[in-house]
Amino acid sequence: MDIFLNLLSVILREGFIYGIMAIGVYITYKVLDFPDLSVDGTFPLGGCASAALITLGVNPIIACVICFGAGALAGLVTGILHVKLKITDLLSGILVMTALYSVNMLVTSKKAVLSIFNMNTIFNTGLGKLLYDIFGQWGWVIMAAIVCIIVKILVDIYLSTKSGLLLRGAGSNSLFVTSLGRDPGNMKILGLMLGNGLTALSGAVLTQQKESADVSSGTGMVVMALAAVILGEALFGKVSFIRATTTAVLGMMIYRTGLTVAMQMGLDTIYLKALMSGLFIIALLVGRENKKRQNNSVLRSRL
Amino acid sequence: MDSLDNKKDINIEEKTDKKIGNKINKKTVEFSHIYKTFNPGTVNEQDLFTDFNLSLKEDSFNSVVGSNGSGKTTMLNLLCGSIPIDSGDILIDGKNITKMKEHRRSRFIGRVYQDPAMGTCPGLTILENMSLSDNKERKYTLAPGIDKKRVDYFRDELSLLGMGLEDKLQVKVGTLSGGQRQALSLLIATMSPIKLLILDEHTAALDPKSSELVMDLTQRVISEKHITTIMVTHNLKFAVSYGDRLLMMHRGDVVFEASGEDKNNVSIKDLTDRFDEISIEDGNTL
Numbered sequence: 001m002d003i004f005l006n007l008l009s010v011i012l013r014e015g016f017i018y019g020i021m022a023i024g025v026y027i028t029y030k031v032l033d034f035p036d037l038s039v040d041g042t043f044p045l046g047g048c049a050s051a052a053l054i055t056l057g058v059n060p061i062i063a064c065v066i067c068f069g070a071g072a073l074a075g076l077v078t079g080i081l082h083v084k085l086k087i088t089d090l091l092s093g094i095l096v097m098t099a100l101y102s103v104n105m106l107v108t109s110k111k112a113v114l115s116i117f118n119m120n121t122i123f124n125t126g127l128g129k130l131l132y133d134i135f136g137q138w139g140w141v142i143m144a145a146i147v148c149i150i151v152k153i154l155v156d157i158y159l160s161t162k163s164g165l166l167l168r169g170a171g172s173n174s175l176f177v178t179s180l181g182r183d184p185g186n187m188k189i190l191g192l193m194l195g196n197g198l199t200a201l202s203g204a205v206l207t208q209q210k211e212s213a214d215v216s217s218g219t220g221m222v223v224m225a226l227a228a229v230i231l232g233e234a235l236f237g238k239v240s241f242i243r244a245t246t247t248a249v250l251g252m253m254i255y256r257t258g259l260t261v262a263m264q265m266g267l268d269t270i271y272l273k274a275l276m277s278g279l280f281i282i283a284l285l286v287g288r289e290n291k292k293r294q295n296n297s298v299l300r301s302r303l
Numbered sequence: 304m305d306s307l308d309n310k311k312d313i314n315i316e317e318k319t320d321k322k323i324g325n326k327i328n329k330k331t332v333e334f335s336h337i338y339k340t341f342n343p344g345t346v347n348e349q350d351l352f353t354d355f356n357l358s359l360k361e362d363s364f365n366s367v368v369g370s371n372g373s374g375k376t377t378m379l380n381l382l383c384g385s386i387p388i389d390s391g392d393i394l395i396d397g398k399n400i401t402k403m404k405e406h407r408r409s410r411f412i413g414r415v416y417q418d419p420a421m422g423t424c425p426g427l428t429i430l431e432n433m434s435l436s437d438n439k440e441r442k443y444t445l446a447p448g449i450d451k452k453r454v455d456y457f458r459d460e461l462s463l464l465g466m467g468l469e470d471k472l473q474v475k476v477g478t479l480s481g482g483q484r485q486a487l488s489l490l491i492a493t494m495s496p497i498k499l500l501i502l503d504e505h506t507a508a509l510d511p512k513s514s515e516l517v518m519d520l521t522q523r524v525i526s527e528k529h530i531t532t533i534m535v536t537h538n539l540k541f542a543v544s545y546g547d548r549l550l551m552m553h554r555g556d557v558v559f560e561a562s563g564e565d566k567n568n569v570s571i572k573d574l575t576d577r578f579d580e581i582s583i584e585d586g587n588t589l
């Protein structure tokens with residue numbers, strides 16, 4: 001029972017933290033229809049920048065905000081490469097992801113792992129400390145949930161504003177945005193900034209919880225986040241009162257559960273990335289089947 | 304519309320009134336010495352427009368017919384800025400817009416496309432689509448995207464379509480039928496004040512009944528809102544029965560034109576005869 005509860009707390013905690021990234025990837029992949037690979041670079045960027053800032057004595061909350069900004073900047077570069085310089089979406093992401101590896105090494109002063117043991121983080125100061133003192137490791141879960149839910153609510157609010165509607169319009173039919181006298185390319189750049197900002201924030205929060213940053217922690221993040229978004233939509237997309245941002249987080253929970261269970265059953269960590277790809281393929285197929293069924297029902301209802 | 308633009312409009316109007324003394328002669332669109340060559344420098348090089356000139360009067364409803372490759376759609380694309388122009392000038396309300404970007408021109412040009420999927424956002428609801436386009440004249444800020452005070456107005460506008468869409472505000476546009484989407488596209492394109500409406504074979508993808516319906520609606524909207532309109536169509540019946548000016552294009556030129564009384568006397572047969580003549584000419588020159 002203890003082991004079970006322990007596992008559950010890990011799944012929930014990591015689900016909420018990676019869930020922030022899932023919300024970000026939901027914006028680029030689902031809202032904008034942009035398969036953004038730069039996420040593999042912005043996730044460790046957030047982690048490394050957060051660790052470096054905390055080492056410098058910056059307030060951990062402010063560090064999170066700066067990391068969001070750093071991620072947004074990386075998204076801006078991806079956006080400019082794609083929109084202004086007309087490089088394909090996949091390639092723009094790969095270019096930024098690759099370049100960010102150097103940036104991340106620079107940020108950690110050429111260290112592959114930067115630890116921040118016993119330094120101030122959002123989990124061991126202020127509210128985080130209070131929650132940990134009362135609930136133990138569940139305090140971390142609550143703290144992660146608080147950050148994730150705040151992000152979710154802010155994103156939901158944004159998507160319902162005029163600017164947010166225009167962003168969704170740009171993803172749904174960019175010609176429509178043109179017909180409104182606006183440049184759909186600029187909306188794409190804005191969405192990429194938002195998505196990568198949230199990814200970096202997710203990396204920053206994870207680093208603060210684990211008290212160490214790893215420059216290679218980005219590998220497989222795109223695959224994981226995309227799988228979460230698709231899985232969440234496939235399983236919960238039809239429930240009308242659950243918003244898409246929530247389904248992304250729920251998808252991440254399920255994905256993390258799958259990974260954690262596999263590891264618990266004694267799977268060697270070297271198989272982890274292969275498993276992540278495998279889970280992604282399953283999520284993709286489930287999502288596609290669901291879409292087919294939905295389309296069929298739409299067709300049928302028209303007849 | 305910006306207050307600045309309004310002022311400019313009034314100025315232009317006053318000037319024109321003084322000069323010509325007759326508002327009817329005011330031109331909304333002027334193509335002046337247009338040149339456009341496709342695939343220049345290759346074996347597929349094709350000079351489509353060579354010194355093309357055309358003007359559209361304010362409040363006029365112009366139908367354009369012509370075979371494939373006659374330059375109808377290219378003319379619309381040049382007008383909207385979807386493709387670049389080689390040389391020449393395009394004026395709207397006397398203002399040169401040749402160098403203006405496509406999305407900038409959209410602020411005063413409304414366009415309804417052949418494909419019903421192009422004029423609306425399929426992933427957004429009817430309400431969201433209308434709210435977005437209702438905001439065209441203003442900035443897209445962080446204010447709530449849906450203005451509750453406008454919902455009744457949207458409902459009224461939708462009920463004019465007579466398709467029951469006013470009860471489907473929360474329905475995603477992607478699930479509507481082609482006719483419904485095209486009617487909505489038309490409504491959305493004309494919601495904000497525009498100077499020019501472009502109908503790009505907008506009934507071609509619809510079944511006969513829906514296209515009649517959308518065409519009726521088009522006529523109603525245009526006469527209600529007094530918008531200068533240019534309609535490209537392959538439907539000769541529509542070209543003959545709607546609009547006050549008829550143009551036939553061939554190889555980047557207007558080869559036949561009728562307006563007012565003359566247009567009323569044009570029959571579909573006249574048009575098909577003219578088409579036949581053209582193809583024979585083509586046969587002779589080839």
